[in-house]
Amino acid sequence: MRKLVSRVAFYVLCTVMSPVFLIGYIMWIGGTLASGRSGVSGTAQGPLSARYSEHNFGTRPDEAADRLLRALPGVPGPALFLTTAPVFLAHRLTGYVPRAFRYPYEGKVSPQYEASARIGFFDAALERYLPDDTQFVILGAGFDTRAYGLANDVRVRVFEVDTLPTQTVKRKTLEKAGIDSSRVTFVPADFEKEDWLDCLTAAGFDPAERTLFLWEGVTMYLDRAAVEDTLRKIASTAAGSVVAFDYFTSEPFESSSFYWRYGRAATSAAGEELKFGVDSTPPSRDRLAELLRSCGLSLTEQQTLGEDTQKRRAWGGFAIATVEKAA
Known part of the structure; x- marks a missing residue:
């Protein structure tokens, strides 16, 4: 009963303060669209915002995410305050944490x-695999902050790969926020236009050493050729290397539901159109395994998102794949 009361009270307070939230949200969207026009990834803000929120709700500490979002050029300070203050205040008054x-x-x-949900999946992958690896590569790193929580693990070399515009803004913002990034090697590369593995190797990466690749929130924004090429390049690295990634199926591209129609329009407006999805024919896990196998990788772990039937297709998933042997 106490949980129900706190939940109701939380949402009543949020409803009362919703005009404040709405004003902040409009300001935030304007800033995001402006940053998108400069070539900076607008969708990269989503994962950062989720980690920022978890930090401020007290569920997952991430000081770097908190400081980075507050300093990010595409996020106006007043917009951040107006958008988040109502929910954080409601939380402090009621103790309730939204499921997200x-x-x-x-x-x-x-x-x-x-x-939000994939954060725990990828954190678990780091805990499971990073102790056995000497290299950690974040592909399409965006505004990921995991590398800045590894300060005491000098054994692992960390690389972040992303497009030059996004990476330039991130590096300047890290400096502005006072976040030490000296142990991270930044590698500018465009997955659809450049050989990112050549760029990575030139920056000091050793393909012969076991590596954990993190590929979060990227595959759906690349064309099929770039996705398959990236998977094959990962498969060419040392045996035992692992890639953890998330993906959409073809359902988000084919669905006529309001949510997915809005999602396709919103990402397109932000300059990052949805492009790739794994075949959603059930069981979608098998379709994913086939794709990975054709690229030289073995599916190790997978979580299907959404129902996986002929009537209601899965819309995505989280996965981990392994390099069984060097190509």
Whole structure:
């Protein structure tokens, strides 16, 4: 009963303060679109915002995410305050944490909570595999902050790969926020236009050493050729190397539901159109395994998102794949 009361009180308070939130949200969207026009990834803000929120709800500490978002050029300070203050105040008064920001995420994952739910999946992958690896490569790093929580693990070399515009803004913002990034090697590369593995190797990466690749929130924005090429390049690295990634199926591209129509329009407006999805023919896990196998990788772990039947297709998933042997 106490949980129900706190939940109701939380949402009543949020409703009362919703005009404040709405004003902040409009300001934030304007800033995001402006940053997108400069070539900076607008969708990269989503995962950062989720980690920022979990930090401020007290469910997953991430000081770097908190400081980075506050200093990010595409996020006006007043917009951040107006958008988040109502929910954080409601939380402090009631003690309630919305499901989207509990850690780890609980229950079925809906599309709007994918960015929050995958945080725990990827954190678990780091805990499981990084102790056995000497290299950690974040592909399409965006505004990921995991590398800045590894300050005491000098054994692992960390690389971040992303497009030059996004990476330039991130490096300047890290400096502005006072976040030490000296142990991270930044590698500018465009997955659809450049050989990112050549760029990575030139920056000091050793393909012969076991590596953990993190590929979060990227595959759906690349064309099929770039996705398959990236997987093959990962498969060419040392045996035992691992890639953890998330993906959409073809359902988000084919669905006529309001949510997915809005999602396709919104990402297109932000300059990052949805492009790639794994075949959703059930069981979608098998379709994913086939794709990975054709690229030289073995599916190790997978979580299907959404139902996986002929009537209601899975819309995505989280996965881990392994390099069984060097190509």
